[in-house]
Amino acid sequence: MDExxxxxxxxxxxxxxxxxxxxxxxxxxxxxxxxxxxxxLAQDLMLERLPPFWIDGAExxxxxxxxxxxxxxxxxxxxxxxxxxxxxxxxxxTACLVGSALGLVAGYFGGWADRVxxxxxxxxxxxxxxxxxxxxxxxxxxxxSSVVLAIAIIDWTRFCRVIRAEAMGQSRMxxxxxxxxxxYGRVGIMLREVLPNVVPSIVALLSLExxxxxxxxAILSFVNLSIxxxxxxxxxxxxxxxxxxxxxxxxxxxxxxxxxxTVLSFSQFGEALKTRFDPVLW
Amino acid sequence: xxxxxxxxxxxxxxxxLIRLLTMVVTxxxxxxxxxxxxxxxxxxxxAMMLPPxxxxxxxxxxxxLYGLDKTVVQQFFIWLxxxxxxxxxxxxxxxxxxxxxxxxxxxxxxxxxxVALAMAIVLGGTTAVLGARERGTMVETGIDIVSxxxxxxxDFLWGLVLILLFGVLVPIFDISGRxxxxxxxxxxxxxYLFESILxxxxxxxxxxxxxxxxPAVALALPLAAIISQLLKQSLxxxxxxxxxxxxxxxxxxxxxxxxxxxxxxxxxxxxxxxxVQFTFLIGGTVIVERLxxxxxxxxxxxxxxxxRDLPLIQGIVLVFALLFVLINLTVDxxxxxxxxxxxxx
Numbered sequence: 001m002d003e004x005x006x007x008x009x010x011x012x013x014x015x016x017x018x019x020x021x022x023x024x025x026x027x028x029x030x031x032x033x034x035x036x037x038x039x040x041l042a043q044d045l046m047l048e049r050l051p052p053f054w055i056d057g058a059e060x061x062x063x064x065x066x067x068x069x070x071x072x073x074x075x076x077x078x079x080x081x082x083x084x085x086x087x088x089x090x091x092x093x094t095a096c097l098v099g100s101a102l103g104l105v106a107g108y109f110g111g112w113a114d115r116v117x118x119x120x121x122x123x124x125x126x127x128x129x130x131x132x133x134x135x136x137x138x139x140x141x142x143x144x145s146s147v148v149l150a151i152a153i154i155d156w157t158r159f160c161r162v163i164r165a166e167a168m169g170q171s172r173m174x175x176x177x178x179x180x181x182x183x184y185g186r187v188g189i190m191l192r193e194v195l196p197n198v199v200p201s202i203v204a205l206l207s208l209e210x211x212x213x214x215x216x217x218a219i220l221s222f223v224n225l226s227i228x229x230x231x232x233x234x235x236x237x238x239x240x241x242x243x244x245x246x247x248x249x250x251x252x253x254x255x256x257x258x259x260x261x262t263v264l265s266f267s268q269f270g271e272a273l274k275t276r277f278d279p280v281l282w
Numbered sequence: 283x284x285x286x287x288x289x290x291x292x293x294x295x296x297x298x299l300i301r302l303l304t305m306v307v308t309x310x311x312x313x314x315x316x317x318x319x320x321x322x323x324x325x326x327x328x329a330m331m332l333p334p335x336x337x338x339x340x341x342x343x344x345x346x347l348y349g350l351d352k353t354v355v356q357q358f359f360i361w362l363x364x365x366x367x368x369x370x371x372x373x374x375x376x377x378x379x380x381x382x383x384x385x386x387x388x389x390x391x392x393x394x395x396x397v398a399l400a401m402a403i404v405l406g407g408t409t410a411v412l413g414a415r416e417r418g419t420m421v422e423t424g425i426d427i428v429s430x431x432x433x434x435x436x437d438f439l440w441g442l443v444l445i446l447l448f449g450v451l452v453p454i455f456d457i458s459g460r461x462x463x464x465x466x467x468x469x470x471x472x473x474y475l476f477e478s479i480l481x482x483x484x485x486x487x488x489x490x491x492x493x494x495x496x497p498a499v500a501l502a503l504p505l506a507a508i509i510s511q512l513l514k515q516s517l518x519x520x521x522x523x524x525x526x527x528x529x530x531x532x533x534x535x536x537x538x539x540x541x542x543x544x545x546x547x548x549x550x551x552x553x554x555x556x557x558v559q560f561t562f563l564i565g566g567t568v569i570v571e572r573l574x575x576x577x578x579x580x581x582x583x584x585x586x587x588x589x590r591d592l593p594l595i596q597g598i599v600l601v602f603a604l605l606f607v608l609i610n611l612t613v614d615x616x617x618x619x620x621x622x623x624x625x626x627x
Contacts, residue, residue: 122304123311126603128565131583135595138587139319215436219569222438223584238442242573245450256442260435267434 011275018265018272025262029081037061038072040079040232045070049248065250067240073251076232077258083233084262086144087217088210091151095213096206098152099159104198106160107167108190117160124157133216137225147220151213158212159205166198200277207270211263218259234259294618301614305607312603313365313596317358320592361593365600371593375586380597384579388601389472390460391571391578395564397475397494398501402563403556405502406509411545413510414517415536425510432507437566441500441573448496456493458575465489497574501566505559512555516548550620557613561606 028035038061047070053063064073106117133150140146170176171194179189214234221235222242234255241252345351349360364371370380413425435443449457461467461474465486469477475494478486520526521544529543530536568580575581579598586594 119307119311122308123315125561126308126312126606127315127599128568128580128583128602128606130565130568131580131587131599131602134568134584134587135316135319135599138590139322211434212436215438219438222569223572223588225588242442242445245445249446249450252442252446256439256446260439260443263436263439264431264434268430 011272014268014272015276018269021261021265022269025081025258026085028078029085032078032082036072036075036078037063038075040071040075041230043069043071049244051248052250052254064254065248067237067251068244068248071232073237073254076237077234077255080232080234080237080255081258083144083231084214084217087147087151088213088266090148091155091213091216092206092209094148094152095155095209096159096202099156100163100198100202102156103160103163104167104190104195107164107169108171108194109186110168110171114164117164121157121160124154127154129154130216130219133220134223134225137220142225147217150220151216154216155209155212158209159202162201162205163198166201167194170194170197200274203277204270204274207273208267211266214259214262214266294615297618298611298615301611305611308607309600309603313362313600314358316596316599317361318354320595321354321357361596370597370600373586373591373594375589375591375594380593383582383594384597384601386472387577387579387582390474390576391564391567391580393473393475394494394498394571394576394578395501395560395567397491398498398563399505399556399560401498401502402505402509405506407513409506409510410513410517411537411540413514414521414540414544417518417521422514425514429507429510432503433511435504437500437504437563438569438573440503441497441570444496444500445573455496457496458493460490460493460577461486462489462493493574493576497567497570497576500570500573501563505556505563508559509552509556513548513552516551517544520544520548550617553620554613554617557609561609564602564605564609 044066047059047062047066048068050062050066050070051058052065052073053060055065058065062072062074064077066072067076102117106114132154136150136153137146140149167190176189176193179193180186184192217233218235218238221233222239224239237255238252238259241248241250241255245252342351349357352360361371368381370384372378373380373383376383409425409429413422416422444455445457448455456462467474467486468481468483471477475487475490478484478490517540521540526539526543529539534542567578568583570576571578571581572584579601583595583598583602585591586598
């Protein structure tokens with residue numbers, strides 16, 4: 001009936017809303033030195049805990065107020081977006097590449113390859129992910145590359161499980177059999193016939209994973225194990241905000257809203273893209 | 283084709299033994315991974331536990347004491363042999379038996395996880411039944427939107443939202459700790475909540491719940507959303523089947539039809555999923571406990587990592603892993619028992 005059209009219509013709205021916010025946040029992060037009203041690291045104890053602009057006592061130029069060291073919150077959020085997006089893109093694409101490749105091999109070839117890969121996934125699934133991330137960063141040392149690596153090491157299984165199941169389903173389809181009869185090699189069929197059919201799922205997962213990577217980075221910053229302490233990160237600002245919650249609620253509220261909007265956008269954007277790409281609905 | 287009872291029991295037993303074997307392999311894998319990962323860690327745990335000015339001889343003596351002078355492979359098998367006997371070693375930072383420390387904290391985490399799970403099932407189940415009854419209306423759309431948001435926002439962020447709402451804006455719940463520190467606790471076990479109910483000390487139960495509610499809700503919301511979505515979907519499918527239509531013709535109300543006829547058959551796919559998701563929920567306790575300064579296993583785990591307390595980290599991770607595989611095993615067995623295709627042969 002019309003259900004396909006309705007969900008496509010909704011997907012269109014989601015795509016624009018979510019995509020719009022992500023584009024805005026991304027542009028602000030890229031152009032941070034140009035758009036940030038203040039130096040994100042500049043401390044001024046005369047300006048400590050200024051409230052946001054609509055509350056009495058606010059200073060012009062400090063739109064969202066300042067933290068307990070007098071640093072401008074808006075500027076710190078904009079600069080924190082840089083690390084968030086770098087982590088999102090780098091960690092999610094690494095996890096995607098490794099996980100999808102292994103999932104494709106396990107699902108399409110089956111047999112011992114599938115057994116080995118599935119056993120490793122089982123082991124990975126038996127770890128509490130947040131604890132695993134904290135442990136890995138503690139081992140690898142803090143820093144951007146450690147955080148990216150830790151997230152990729154943990155979350156490749158998300159891609160592997162889904163793509164394995166999909167590739168397994170695809171490999172039983174007639175068209176794969178036909179391609180085999182037509183004389184294509186196994187690897188060729190996997191890459192040219194099966195892979196394009198699992199791309200919509202990969203795209204949706206990739207977008208979802210970017211949101212998850214941002215959360216994990218925030219959690220690591222929150223327990224003080226992420227990048228350096230100088231660079232502003234969303235999780236770092238949240239950790240400060242949690243401490244001064246009774247004196248300056250805005251230091252927690254604004255990064256939290258930013259994080260929620262970004263994570264929601266990534267997951268909705270991925271879902272909407274999948275609906276767009278899904279040939280069944282067209 | 284019908285299976286006789288002994289054949290069915292044999293099948294279940296076989297399935298159980300295979301799963302048990304896989305479980306042991308998985309746990310062994312976890313042990314190897316943790317062991318390798320933390321041995322790669324830079325930073326000497328021994329140096330951290332000694333006061334400044336300790337001599338090289340002191341360091342060497344302690345290295346021998348903790349077995350750190352042997353090769354990694356030797357260390358692994360010494361540790362594994364201990365683990366099999368129930369000896370997880372001694373915590374380097376707390377200087378206590380690891381197993382004792384873990385068992386001291388595990389009940390707090392289990393209570394939190396079980397309360398959160400119960401909340402998720404009640405909340406998810408209710409909204410699923412409501413959404414299925416009001417299918418195609420604004421009510422269903424509303425439930426879809428709320429559960430979509432609840433699902434996309436992880437427990438860490440829910441925790442922060444709850445801290446702001448009910449810790450600061452309307453401070454009605456405690457957002458720190460497990461129990462009010464001034465209270466005199468008569469408990470002999472670490473299962474405070476459970477024991478306070480048994481002892482009918484409902485004042486303590488109330489205080490414990492007041493502390494537990496916020497972290498439990500943070501953990502429950504994403505799971506409730508998943509249960510709601512999946513159960514509603516299965517209910518809607520079942521509601522079109524002949525026997526449900528028949529019940530409706532017999533004059534049962536829609537709610538009765540759902541609760542008495544549809545729910546039993548729609549619950550099975552949800553059950554399998556709840557098992558895996560429950561392990562995710564337990565994984566989430568690590569950061570949520572930290573956020574709410576709740577004295578559970580996860581909070582201790584983060585301290586252990588920060589203090590580079592190798593034996594304690596190993597012990598905690600292994601206990602978490604054991605919990606996860608046990609939950610999966612239980613769900614798998616429940617599924618096998620309840621699945622009508624296996625039940626009726």
